[in-house]
Amino acid sequence: MHIGELAARAGMTKDSIRFYEKAGLVTGRRAAGGYRDFPLEAVTRLHCVRTAQTPGFTLAEIARHGEELRDAPDRAEALSALYGDKIPVIATRMAELAALRADLHARVGTGCPLRVAGRAGRAG
Template identity: 50%
Template sequence: MRIGEIAAATGISHDTLRFYEKRGLLRARRSANGYRDYPPEAVDWLRYIRLAQTLGFTLAEIEADLPLLAAPDAAAPQLRAALQRKLTEIDRRIDGLQSLRGELARRLGDPMQACPLRDGAT
């Protein structure tokens, strides 16, 4: 598949495809005229990458677990563990944001404090 075909099939821009290729997430052969030629399975792979990103995985995390993602059925236990780690990380972030929200609400809730960021508001 040429870059335009794979872009149309996945909804991923040419620039992003080139970026993924540069990072090693995607491989293409070069034809005699220099055009990129992607294997048909690249479409599924790109959808997999996008789904992982949607679930909160960074490209660095995806790159680190590349062998796992290349054979998801064989690596199901490792993928489940990666998803569990991500869920735990998200829960920690939510807890941190709830604490931050509480502190901001407390500072805004004191009408006697002229400036909510002054030391007296701590």
Template identity: 45%
Template structure:
């Protein structure tokens, strides 16, 4: 269960965000370096994240668990946030991912079948 959020609006420290999302501080810095999340800097130089970053990081983590790369997530987030119907935009991304996964499964099945037909056959490189 995620840790409770602080009561200060629009001002999560990196530790607060890490505790609320289960993503390490290094992971959050990595997401920030990739442009997936943004922080402003406090007067002391520390990062300060808006409360919305919690949902954004959870979105990123879920997308990763579904097989999306960080590049795909970054592109997809841009597309999703620009659409008036974000549910439809996410559904479209998921459909595209299903097509990609099905193509990979078909390719792997063909490779498996090719290997299976060679099991037990003599090595084609062996000399007789």
């Protein structure tokens, strides 16, 4: 199928598909006239990419783990393990964001966003 049909079926733009193609997440071959021709399974692949981005997997991680998942004897188990590995990464990021939120709260209403309330004379 041509890129326009793939975009419609996958619910994304042609530019997104071109981006994912450059990242190696989906492949199409050049048909006559220079048009990209994608297999039907590219729709499923693109849905998997979008689904994997939701819990925070980067495109590099998706590309790297995609091959592992295709070759895994039990894909559900392999995917479950990848999700399990992602949980501590998300927990760390949540802690970092909570600290950032607390820091921003301390700066609000100080008259100077570089000054943290309760730390007179120190720039934060």
